[in-house]
Amino acid sequence: MLQIKKTFKDKSPIIYVVGTPIGNLSDFSPRAVETLKTVTKIYCEDTRTSKNC
Secondary structure: OOOOOOOOOOOOOOOOOOOOOOOOOHHHOOOHHHHHHOOOOOOOOHHHHHHOO
């Protein structure tokens, strides 16, 4: 289970940056999964529109 640090218990916004595995989703760490389960919003890059051709 994700433990919240004492310094993070205020109401200030927090940004978590989670690296995602390329190709094999089983390479996702348990910590990354727990972090994504606890957040209210997830923003991600869409490589179909962001890569430079």
